[in-house]
Amino acid sequence: MNSPVTPGTVYGVGLGPGDPDLLSVRADRLVRGATHVAFFRKAGRPGQARTLANDLLPADTIEHALEYPVTTEIPLTDPAYNQALSTFYAECTKRLRALTDAGHDVVVLCEGDPFFYGSFMHLYTRLKDDIPVQVVPAITGMSGAWTATGAPITWGDDILTVLMGTLDEDILARNMASADALVVMKIGRNIDKVRNALRTAGKYDAAWLVEYATMPNQTVQKLSDTEGKVTPYFSIIIVHGHGRRP
Template sequence: MTGGPGTIWGVGLGPGDPDLMSVRADRLVRSGTHIAYFRKKGRPGRARKIVEELLRPDATEIAMEYPVTTEIAFDDPAYSACLSDFYADVSAQLRDLALAGHDIVVLCEGDPFFYGSFMHLYTRLKDAVPVNVVPAITGMSAAWTATGIPITWGDDVLTILLGTMPSEELERRMRDADAIVVMKVGRNLPKVRAAMQAAGKLDRAWLVECASMAEERAIPLAEAGDVTPPYFSIVIAHGQGRRP
């Protein structure tokens, strides 16, 4: 505790391998007395598992359990309303701890400012208490590294898409892209593969599961089948730009 408000740290843990955490992230996690992390109810939480061997024995853990994940369609107004209330509640909990003088480390998978839940806390907390962010290697960086092929060459433009997008929009953007990363694949894999084929890029597309983790697997997308891949799955299509 300090004389004034504590600081809330959004700490990026990287793609999943603890060895890929930054020195600053490692230091903050090891010294943290209050450790907060997101998880699905009934699950230990991937972020918590990444730091399993790093936490001090007397650390106070704050598990922030999502009220909904896939039970409600993401475009249903009820989904946004439910999550908005959740983020407001956990933000208030962390704010009160910080105002009481406690520093809090919020564990963030990947990079906190790249499709991360911490962003929703940050916007609610940044004007109330000190908030600092520790950037990290993103999952997509680990994914294209797992393929053993550089993602961009020369003047290639990298386009990041979401598997939740409509098929026509996916195809259009893929057709216009040089290098492609598709996030949020999951049950959208057949749609993503069909769009990649229609865009003429299936022959250079890969599915990468659990990049940098023990379960890592990288296979050509054309050979992936229709089984729903793990949550941490990304589709990659490498650029073909100029090279010396």
């Protein structure tokens, strides 16, 4: 009689903000030793996480691309958007479970930190009660961005607020106004709305725009110096706090 197969483990591995030197030792070890890797990407694109790991993966690694059914084609408020992604994550979960049931470990490559606005968390909640899942944390993109500005993000009792550029303008402005220090992510086509909200909140002139933080093509500019510029999705806006200091 055949012995039962020991199930494999899914590893959600954070790759950090982009610079491979900023990977944790554990993340580096898991990626370099991976037999199976999975990663999210838009159809027809290599995928940001896969690109970050390009020089680390063994030549014989078996790759599993998880391609989003939609990204910006449907508004976030459309019920069809949530339904499409829910079905997608269920299918991804099924693929990973089939691999672990066969005894394979799977490294899921994650941009930034897996538990910080990442797609992996949707797999984690669907898998954690059924199969072994381990999460490897990482430096976030926003940490790389505020470090790139050359100034501390928070001082003393400053309250740090993190906002998504996809939010409605009035919600952005209200939360910006009450924040001491501010991070705005998911910029891209939302840049004009974010600019308007910052002006309403009285923080526009203090804002910095960081594109591709820690990557070779990183840029750091005062947001007010980039009027009319189209920004990539991987952009982060920073407003520094000025709280209590000794």
